[in-house]
Amino acid sequence: MTIPILIKDAKIINEREIKQADILIENGKFVEIGQIKAKSHYNIINAKGKLALPGVIDAQVHFRDPGFTYKADIYTESKAAVTGGVTSFIDMPNTYPNVLSISILNEKYKIAAHKSLANFGFFLGINTENLDEVLQMDTSHLLAISDDGLYFTKKGNLLADRPDILEKIFEEKKDCIVAIHAEKEAIVEENERKFNTKYGEHVPVELHPKIRSVKACYSASKQAIDLAKKHQARLHILHLTTGKETELFSNQIALKDKKITTEVCVQNLWFSDKDYKQLGTRIKWNPAIKTEEDRQSLLKALINDKIDIITTDHAPHTLEEKEKTYFKSMSGAPMVQHGLNIMLELYKKNQISLEKIVEKMCHNPAILYKIDKRGFIKKGFFADLVLVDPTKHWTVHTNNLKYKCGWSPLEGTEFTTQLTHTIVNGNIVYQNGSYYEGIKGKALIKA
Template sequence: MARHTLIKNARLVNEGKTTESDLLITGERISKIAPSISPHNANTKIIDAMGKYLLPGIIDDQVHFREPGLTYKGTIYSESRAALAGGVTSYIEQPNTNPPATTIELLHQKYHIAEKTSWANFGFNLGASNDNIEEIKKAASSKAAGIKVFMGSSTGNMLVDNPATLEALFRDSPLLIITHCEDETTIRQNQQKYIDLIGRNQLTARYHPLIRSHEACLLSTQTAISLAKKFNSRLHIYHISTAQEAVIFENKVPLEKKKITAEACIHHLWFSDADYADKGNLIKWNPSVKTTADREAIWKALLENRIDIIATDHAPHTLEEKQKPYIDAPSGGPLVQHSLNAMMEFVKEGRITIERLVEKMCHNPSILFRIKDRGFIREGYFADLVLLHPAMPYTVNKDNIFYSCGWSPFEGISFKSRVTHTFVNGQLMYENGKFSSFKNAMSLEFTRD
């Protein structure tokens, strides 16, 4: 017999509207949405959501969960549980693990790990390299969410810097091409310049945006867009970090019809280069956090629909690694547990509406990656849902961080909102700081052309 859960008195946010509504879950899916719903039977579990928002589960299209090979930083198990605590019910993970997922076989090995250990729904990108074009040509029949191309240096042998290879990728990829855009030559020249000027051991994180500069990002992004236009490819550019890039993208075409799309990350919307003095390597990301003017331009592009998606680029490292001298400290930081909290601060400030937040973090990732039956609150869709209390403050500290690495760039920040319930495929998996005793995640399904 299918289980039933009835959510009563919710402020349901979906497809541009917030409405007072009840919602009935039957088994794995949403069976009814209406102003008032009676319990299906005496065994129906009832949750009173009075005063809370009911959102579609967040779909984070860019995370690094570090498995296989880098599990001392995090695992699919640990980071997907942290995701649930932040209202993230589905994620797309990146291929720069060890070994990197640059073959169909290695990609499917990651799916096998997730099937056993993931607490949130999962998808994985197949990685491009300078010599795996034949694997990429086979990707349409794989489980891959898309093809990830690192046009700047990355973990493992994944830098794609051969012009002929890039042309072949954009010409022959059967799936969405996703790029990390930074020009490697520019970065190396900048780094050597500052080593010569200041000395290797004197460099600190405040030089990061000068080394991984505006020019490095813009040049690489322009190259990717040029190739996409040349071959009429579908292209999605991760983590836009400069004002110059932000104005490039189209905003007159519905997302469903866009061939070239872009993403903003939480850290580029929250931090600026002024924060390096306090945070140092803890906010060392690639691409770098840049100026307040860049941050404002990214916000403007996001609200103008030039930038389509908000994600995290969740990339945990140990605190010991982050405390190394700047030049040796890895780039990246853990964010997936706190992305919704952070964005809700901007909702409170009136910078973005909660309806636009849901569009950018739930609806649009589903549309762009063509994810089947998720990302919206609709009858018949999987019941991936989040209950969010908008006035239940808490302060981020080591006692309430679920990342394996045990730290957050938001430590000490008091958020006004709190995720109280997270449902995955109809099951209540997280409630008020406690996790279910079993997992209920599924592999994401993608609609192919």
């Protein structure tokens, strides 16, 4: 039995409304929301002036564990996650060995059970090596199957480049989300050759969105969507980066009934191609950050529900790996600690509402991946909760980063909101710069 936690006088953002109320947490669950009388044995948190949000579910991260723990691991990155209000994460399959079997998947769950401060889930990878095995297995219990990141292992692992394989998966796998990285590798390679001929190894990073172009993204997404519609299959397009692609998605269907879904990463709502000049390869992602017009189109599509969820694609590398010439620089950057702050900053700039932020970062990931009893401040649900001081200013600096890689493309950025408490399964894990690490997170279970 844990000591009940009573959060007093919070401004609760939940289920498209904002209300002032108290929240009572007992035995890891929300048990009451309203005007609640305090008892002597309660742990009372005065939340007057603070925002109370459901814990963020970041449904696309790369925590590098196992295989690449020199730059990140589940302990360090989950610590960064809870610092940033992320109470649950879903990790991608491009660790080493690649997560291409149930035994490797189960091993990752075991690692996380010992190391993670946040709740955790994992995608099963799929490529030509394990295709037949995946097609024969029961995948109904999996959060998703995905090819994301596996193209780093070897060429030809992107499903977007293999419509024959993608169609076979859609024919057989009606019980599982297929989450794909949508870029046409052939188009990217053609662009790489063109710019390599002109510049050699020293291609200006500003050309990254020309190499990983709108055409490469749009043609891959459209082909995959057309195939999924043909077979009435369940498709999720990861990390959307172009305004043109948003035209391929619908807002006419409730999320729980959608067959075709997508997401946007916080960096694509924050940065644009104008930032390459200052930040260089530090903001080199695949797919690439594109134009200011794309940024605005993505935000518009998020607000009007063509884009379903917000993720970070948290992908830490060492600075040595990042600060190389164009072709040698690794793609990806650490973001999980700052994703919620970015979105709250956009709220402060009147670009998005608090209710919409909570819908896209908390509610919808739980709905999309059918995660049991999470993503909402609701009686009987797991007590995953974040408290935010909406008035406190602070600046991102190396001394307040929790990433193992020790850097961020946001260094020097001033935020005007600060997270004060993160509660995971009813346990205070983070509070005003202090961590309570005795109780680890739990595996995400499908409803």
